[in-house]
Amino acid sequence: MSAVDDSAESTNGGITASAYAALRGIAASYLHNERMNHTLQPTALVNEAYVKLADGKWKSDTHFRAVASNAMRQILVDHARARGAQKRGGGWVKITLSADAAATPGLDVDLLALDEALNELAELDERKAKIVELRFFGGLSYAESASQLGISPKTAEADWYFARAWLRDRLSEDR
Numbered sequence: 326m327s328a329v330d331d332s333a334e335s336t337n338g339g340i341t342a343s344a345y346a347a348l349r350g351i352a353a354s355y356l357h358n359e360r361m362n363h364t365l366q367p368t369a370l371v372n373e374a375y376v377k378l379a380d381g382k383w384k385s386d387t388h389f390r391a392v393a394s395n396a397m398r399q400i401l402v403d404h405a406r407a408r409g410a411q412k413r414g415g416g417w418v419k420i421t422l423s424a425d426a427a428a429t430p431g432l433d434v435d436l437l438a439l440d441e442a443l444n445e446l447a448e449l450d451e452r453k454a455k456i457v458e459l460r461f462f463g464g465l466s467y468a469e470s471a472s473q474l475g476i477s478p479k480t481a482e483a484d485w486y487f488a489r490a491w492l493r494d495r496l497s498e499d500r
Contacts, residue, residue, distance in 0.1 A: 344389060345375065348374055349367055349368065349371045350464070351390075351462075351464040352374075352397065353367040373396075374400060378392060387465065387473045390459075390463050391459055391463060394461075398440070402436060402437065405436040438496055442492050446491060446495075450484075452476070453487055453488040455470075456470055456481055456484040456488055459474075467485065468481075470485075
């Protein structure tokens, strides 16, 4: 079943149980790579994203996941800001910038610094920043990201590799 299905099984503006489960899978994959004492659980992340997404109308599953990736990014950044305000260094999380965006352990990077760097990248090349958001925060494949952005999967892959290298360089300058 899709996130855009209008059947009786869909809930609150079209988010179905399967879409909720997909969000939970993305959140679990993302949070699995964070530090052990992270206080935000996958269910809490999905529930917050669900509240933001519940009344939306989606053109496709990919559109839903693209919007969801943006919502999750904002929730994670807000959570990191709140933790940072509570305790010095509270914004540090372990993230992955590998070819497989959600599966491989990565560098220790401040999520707030990543958000700032993504905003800077968006000023230089919005599409490359969007690729990172779709793949890293949304768990979309090259093909799904390409479809959402109206580009070829090869272009999406090239954009990902460029953005990943740019972000690693930018984030290493901050250390």
